[in-house]
Amino acid sequence: MSRKYFGTDGVRGLVGKAPITPDFVMRLGWAAGKVLARQGTRKVLIGKDTRISGYMLESAMEAGLSAAGIQAVLLGPMPTPAVAYLTRAFRAEAGVVISASHNPYYDNGIKFFSQDGTKLPDEVELEIERQLDAPFECVESAKLGKATRIDDAPGRYIEYCKSAFPGELSLDGLKIVLDCAHGATYHIAPSVFRELGAEVVVIGGTPNGLNINDHVGSTHPEALMQRVCEEQADLGIAFDGDGDRVMMVDGAGQVIDGDEILFMIARDQLSRGKLAGGVVGTQMTNLAMELALQDLGIPFCRAKVGDRYVMEMLKELGWRLGGENSGHIICLDHATTGDGIVAALQVLQAVVRAGVSLLQLRAGLQLFPQTLVNVRFAGGVDPLADPAVQQAVEQAEQALAGRGRVLLRKSGTEPLIRVMVEGHEAALVNALAEKIAEQVRHCGAA
Incomplete structure (x- = not known):
């Protein structure tokens, strides 16, 4: 059965346009509640990022769940991986995140987590879509779901993140610039890194509902690159709006993408005998990373683009580490989904253990020129x-x-055709990518 509403990362779109409207989100909450209730669900956690539309959609989702007889537990602004963790910690049967991740403020979306802190299985999402077509029927008043709020959720998640960093190590002596993208990590990440000993400078830490991902964050690292150099910091870390992606910047102001982050974590785990199996990447993973892992004797497999597909392959192979060049890094030893803070801490663990700078640690992997249009x-x-x-x-x-490689694919979250070309010569790669993109434009793209 084809999907009508759910993409690779939940339901997403322009606020005020179907399906991201209050009436639809209420029906979505009701449909999800009805389906989950059949599995014994009685409590669902709701978190959101910092978009202004989050207030409206949170209320709509709460109303829909209540109409289905489900208790809604409100977390307020929290990173996506925090909702996954807290769903497990509070023994809730499901979690909901209201976020459009790295998209601008005028977009928003809804994604669901199971009681295990993983994305809902495809069959459950399809069942929710089928329920959406059924007549809306509210449970009787005595069975309506109540709403409560967890006030200490940020503190709980801060401690969880810190637990992913070895107790015998410290970030003392490191100066770090954090870019929180005016998003859901703004009140979390600074405390995590400061409490582990680092000197922290924050940018993108004053959300106003409209500035999430606006020329800041993992998709716009230029501000972080500049600030790291101005502050003469050791490194910089950039998250996206909902905190499940991370990019880094070394002391020279150079960007380190998800492929390099994944490589550094894998190499460190291998050196300590902690790497279970191999590494899962995606069709977008740079060929140079695959070859570098091969030189270390680390097995590598490619999944379809999307963290849910990386997770599926990790489970299938019994491996623990995977990710995407966009900065979705899954460390199953610590988290059940992509977690930007946890992934950054794994890199910093390697930096501290090796006693070198991040610039030195990234040596050994020279990515091939890759152009994405x-x-x-x-x-x-x-x-x-x-x-x-x-x-x-x-x-x-x-x-x-x-x-080199050529890859064309449809985005799972936006109406885009992504044209990727990589090879040894940057000029040739750029020219080929633009030639293919121009041909795509001619045949129906707008």
Whole structure:
């Protein structure tokens, strides 16, 4: 059965336009409540990021769950991985996150976690979609769900994050710039790193409901790069709006993406005999990272793009470490989903143990030039099936002569066609990517 509302990361869209409207979110809460109630669910946690629309959608979700007879437990602004953790910690049967992750403030979304702190299985999401088509029926008044609030949720999650860093180590002596993207980590991350001993400078830490991800955060690292250099800091760490992604900046102001973060964590775990199996990446993982892992004797597998698919492959293989170049890093030894703070702490653990700078630690992996062009797609003709686009891809692959990769895919969260080309020569890679993107634009993209 094809999905009508759920994408790779829940339901997402423009606020005020279907499906991100108060009436739909109330029905979504009701439908999810009805489905979850059949599995014995009675309590669902609700967290959100700092978007102004979060107030409206939180109330709508609470009303829908109540109408289905489910108790709603409100957490307020909390990172996505915090909701996953607290769902388990409070023995709730499910968790809800109201967030559009790295998107601008005018977008929002809804995603669900199971009682295990993992994304809901596909079959449950499909059952919720089927329930949405049923007539809305409120339970009788005596069975309506109540709403409560957990006031100490931030403190609980701070302690959880700190537990992912070895007690015998300290960040004392490190000066770190944190970019919280004016998002859900703004009141969490600074405390975590300060309490572990670091001197912390914060940017992107004053959310106003409209500035989330606005030229800050993991998708806009320029502000962090500049501030690290101005402060002469040892390193910088940038999270996205809901805290499940992380990018880093070394002391020279150079960006370190998810592939490099994953490599550094894997190499450190291997050196300590802690790496279980191998590493899972995605179709977007840089080829240089795969080859570097190969040189260390670390097995590597690619999953489809999306952290849920990385998680599925990790479970299938019995491995513990995986992630995406976008900064979704899954460390199953510590978390059940991508967690930006936890991932950053694993890198810092390696820095402290090795007694070197982050700039020195990243040595040993030189990523191949990789160009990603996003082309907005309005529907109609499928560019991936268009003969002219396919021919452009074939020509690009011939030009790369086996020394690179070409990948075209549809975004799971936005109406975009993503064109990726990587190889040894930056100029050639850029030219080929733009040539394919132009062909995509010609066949129905807007």
